[in-house]
Amino acid sequence: xxxxxxxxxxxxxxxxxxxxxAYAQGGSSPTGLNIPENPQFVGQQTPGVRKATAIxxxxxxxxxxxxxxxxxxxASNRVELPPEELQRFRAQVLRNLIDETLQIQxxxxxxxxxxxxxxxxxxxxxxxxxxxxxxxFATYLRSIGSSDRSLxxxxxxxxxxxxxxxxxxxxxxxxxxxxxxxxxxxxNASRGTAEYRVAEIFLSATPENQAQAQxxxxxITQQVRGGASFAAYARQFSEASTAALGGDLGWVRTExxxxxxxxxxxxxxxxxxxxxxxxxGGFSIIALIDSRQILTADPRDAQLSLLQMSIALPAxxxxxxxxxxAAELQQRTQSMGGCGGAAGAAQAIGAELISNDQVRVxxxxxxxxxxLLSLSVGQxxxxxxxAERVSVLILCGRDEPQTAAGPTADQVNEQLLQERVSRRxxxxxxDLRRDAVIDYR
Numbered sequence: 001x002x003x004x005x006x007x008x009x010x011x012x013x014x015x016x017x018x019x020x021x022a023y024a025q026g027g028s029s030p031t032g033l034n035i036p037e038n039p040q041f042v043g044q045q046t047p048g049v050r051k052a053t054a055i056x057x058x059x060x061x062x063x064x065x066x067x068x069x070x071x072x073x074x075a076s077n078r079v080e081l082p083p084e085e086l087q088r089f090r091a092q093v094l095r096n097l098i099d100e101t102l103q104i105q106x107x108x109x110x111x112x113x114x115x116x117x118x119x120x121x122x123x124x125x126x127x128x129x130x131x132x133x134x135x136x137f138a139t140y141l142r143s144i145g146s147s148d149r150s151l152x153x154x155x156x157x158x159x160x161x162x163x164x165x166x167x168x169x170x171x172x173x174x175x176x177x178x179x180x181x182x183x184x185x186x187x188n189a190s191r192g193t194a195e196y197r198v199a200e201i202f203l204s205a206t207p208e209n210q211a212q213a214q215x216x217x218x219x220i221t222q223q224v225r226g227g228a229s230f231a232a233y234a235r236q237f238s239e240a241s242t243a244a245l246g247g248d249l250g251w252v253r254t255e256x257x258x259x260x261x262x263x264x265x266x267x268x269x270x271x272x273x274x275x276x277x278x279x280x281g282g283f284s285i286i287a288l289i290d291s292r293q294i295l296t297a298d299p300r301d302a303q304l305s306l307l308q309m310s311i312a313l314p315a316x317x318x319x320x321x322x323x324x325x326a327a328e329l330q331q332r333t334q335s336m337g338g339c340g341g342a343a344g345a346a347q348a349i350g351a352e353l354i355s356n357d358q359v360r361v362x363x364x365x366x367x368x369x370x371x372l373l374s375l376s377v378g379q380x381x382x383x384x385x386x387a388e389r390v391s392v393l394i395l396c397g398r399d400e401p402q403t404a405a406g407p408t409a410d411q412v413n414e415q416l417l418q419e420r421v422s423r424r425x426x427x428x429x430x431d432l433r434r435d436a437v438i439d440y441r
Contacts, residue, residue: 054098056437065150088237102432120134122155169428180412195291198261204282214283217276218276230273248289274288306357308354311390333392
């Protein structure tokens with residue numbers, strides 16, 4: 001059996017994204033053009049010119065395409081966006097769809113086929129993530145204002161771009177043995193120093209639009225802290241080269257970060273989201289995904305044997321009733337006599353019992369990590385849960401971590417290759433944008 005987890009389903013954008021640059025307000029024009037600070041438009045606006053649709057090298061992107069993709073993003077991130085935020089998302093979705101169209105066209109021009117059966121297989125995988133069949137998942141997508149056609153188009157774009165990279169980029173990217181040795185030597189020299197897994201959302205700013213960019217960064221921070229996906233927002237709004245990776249910078253040491261970010265990262269707990277940080281050229285929002293010491297055993301790498309005991313809460317359960325059930329669960333686990341009595345305790349209160357003998361402490365939520373590290377075998381965590389169920393984790397065994405082994409030469413080589421392929425793919429996509437004929441309608 002596997003350790004149960006609360007469902008967390010999200011469909012993240014997989015294509016590379018363009019930046020969203022705030023409009024400059026006030027001040028002298030940096031363009032050198034004679035543009036008034038508050039331009040007054042002459043004549044009537046033509047609604048068709050302002051419509052968020054486009055024809056990309058002859059392929060049409062409609063309002064329905066934008067609406068359905070936007071509905072998918074909003075539903076997968078479980079957030080409600082204010083009207084002004086929704087408009088920014090619509091503009092970015094159009095940019096995403098343009099990139100997606102260019103990627104599909106690039107594959108077609110090189111006679112790289114993406115068969116319908118390949119797309120359908122990936123669609124079925126998405127459906128299984130929602131514990132649904134393909135047909136029921138298509139019905140669900142329509143219920144949220146999206147469609148199976150929209151998601152399948154996104155899948156086709158991703159597959160097309162992957163295959164273009166394999167043919168046009170990967171064969172021409174190499175990594176030298178001396179580069180790999182240099183990195184391995186550097187890791188060994190850094191043994192025991194702190195290393196951080198960091199993700200970043202970067203918004204550019206000029207002196208003229210600095211206040212507006214900071215306000216935009218503040219709104220994004222609030223949305224992410226409220227439960228929105230950091231990776232999805234990074235893909236949508238970040239102007240850093242890591243946007244396509246959900247803002248993930250990978251494992252870095254503080255000396256590899258700009259000074260403004262390094263000081264903040266060292267003070268952040270794992271799982272935290274920073275306030276917008278002023279940096280040269282704009283603002284950065286930092287998420288600290290994880291931390292460790294290089295090539296050193298970390299208590300959070302311990303392997304745990306856990307039991308999860310859960311009580312389902314019926315619909316309509318109020319807070320007082322939920323707290324009473326949590327107290328009952330906590331009392332039972334404290335008096336059951338360790339893991340050997342868990343089955344009887346679960347049966348007595350109608351709880352579900354699930355086990356997993358291979359759980360790394362590091363893979364659990366930060367709050368549970370600290371609690372479990374302080375427990376002895378047979379003890380249980382404080383109850384936790386949601387409106388649907390309340391649970392505890394019972395520690396039944398712990399295998400302490402050994403001294404961390406460094407990456408192999410093959411692993412370092414593969415990481416360098418992936419980084420270089422990603423950078424070249426971004427340049428290739430910029431060339432496609434530059435050469436495209438795009439008619440906005």
